[in-house]
Amino acid sequence: MFEFDSLFGAPTIPVDKIWTIEAGAPNLILWAAPAMLLLTAIEMIVTYIQEKPYYDKWETLGSTLVGLGSLVVGAAVKLGLLYGAVWIYNHLPWRMTLQWWTLVPCYLIFDFFSYWAHRISHEHRFWWATHVVHHSGEHYNLSVSFRLSWIQNLKIIFFLPVAFFGFHPIVFFTVSQLAVLFQFWVHTEYIRRLPRWIEFIFATPSNHRVHHGSQEKYIDKNYGATFIFWDRLFGTYQPEEEPPIYGITTNIGNKANPIYINFHELQDIIRDVRQAKGFRRKWFFLFGSPVEVARQKQRLAEKQVVSQEQSA
Template identity: 90%
Template sequence: MIEIESLFGAPPIPADQIWTIEKGAPNLILWGAPIMLALTAIEMIITYIQEKPYYDKWETLGSTLVGLGSLVVGAAVKLGLLYGAVWIYNQMPWRMELQWWTLIPCYLIFDFFSYWAHRISHEHRFWWATHVVHHSGEHYNLSVSFRLSWIQNLKIIFFLPVALFGFHPIVFFTVSQVAVLFQFWVHTEYIRRLPRWIEYIFATPSNHRVHHGSQEKYIDKNYGATFIFWDRLFGTYQLEEEPPVYGITTNIDNKANPFHINFHELQDIIRDVRQAKGFRRKWFFLFGSPIEVARQKQQAAHPKAVVEDQSV
């Protein structure tokens, strides 16, 4: 039986030993990158042989360049995040020992906050700018998993509560990487509906295809990263019915430029905030619902079309 005092009695990590934590935290994403690239290449070949419309060469190039940039950004901020995690760990009076089984509760708690971070990223425009990169692809394939925003690390603030539980920093960083790697396999058209119990618990390809759909019934649904039961619990679940239409409501033109893919929404936000009159309008264009922002901008650009549509 686990002794509570022993589990929560870990000593603080001295500053001069942080390098041992860095070496002890496996770089799973870096190790997994060649495997993901190989599987993506295989899917591309199969798609080409079967003449399936699952890939677009320019979009795939954009996804690859965005993914490579994400690896560089991740490596650059890793040490800073590690120091931050160790500092928080040292402040906790309930520090956990490094035990393999603590990966399980940490993963479940991490996924809960991942659900809310993901949901907020869809409901508030500033945070949408850190996530729209992932949704800007109009085709659904394994390369879409590479489309991770270069500024997505801003969302680390949503995961601070996980660190406050006192999990060992190596456990925290291992869990965060496994959570990212899990989401690779769900970005495919080749895996259809899985057995009901799996679809009920996990974020499967079918569940996640819904999340990438741009139809009204699919928008802002199925946020779960690993577990889909969060969506069932909080009322955001949607079953895959008709085939999703992928992309965002206003798709981008420059599909291969990783800088445009990453920062086009930020540029739009800056322009809208500058042009808005009054604090409330500026705040709306910065933190309002992306769907409502798009609707109001469309109304402003085509007022006659809106009037005619309402009169039908």
């Protein structure tokens, strides 16, 4: 029989031994990077040969530069995140020992909180500013998976509950990397519908294409990172029907500048909050639904046009 004593009650990790955690957690993303770049290059070549409109050179350049910046930012904050995870682990009485089979429950729990972190990132404008980078591409291809915001690590607060479950830090960081790597292959037009049972369980390319669509029926749907059944459970699932129109409701103009790609929404938030009158309006422009903010700004712009025409 399974003995819980063999799983719980692991010893604390001394701070001076934290390097053993860093060494023990495989850097899966770094190892996978060459394969990801090779597959992206192959897709680009096939797209060029077939004359498919799946890539734009400036947008691809922007995705690549954003991705390189994300790697730098990730490396810079890794040690801080590691110290935080170990600190939490050491203060839990139900610390789990390093058992590799715990990757399975950890991954499932991690994906549940990933769903909610992703959903909140679409429903509240401040958090949308940490995610809009990923949706700003108007083409759907493997390079889109590189478009990860440089400030996305702010969303680590949504994953704190996973750390409080007591999983070993090596398991926690391995799962977080596996979750990121899973999302690489779903960003492609070349994989169409998969068998029904796969489409029912997983966030496949078809399911995720919907998520990147800018049509009304596709907006704020299919948040699942690995498993799509969260969307089915919480009422945010939408099957792929007509081809998605990619991008955001108001697409950006500077497609190759990684600074602009990362921070244009924050600039807009600051401007809108400054111009808004009253606390309620300022709060709305900071934490309101990005969709509602865009609609209100559109209505305001239309009123200004009408006013200018009437005064002319």
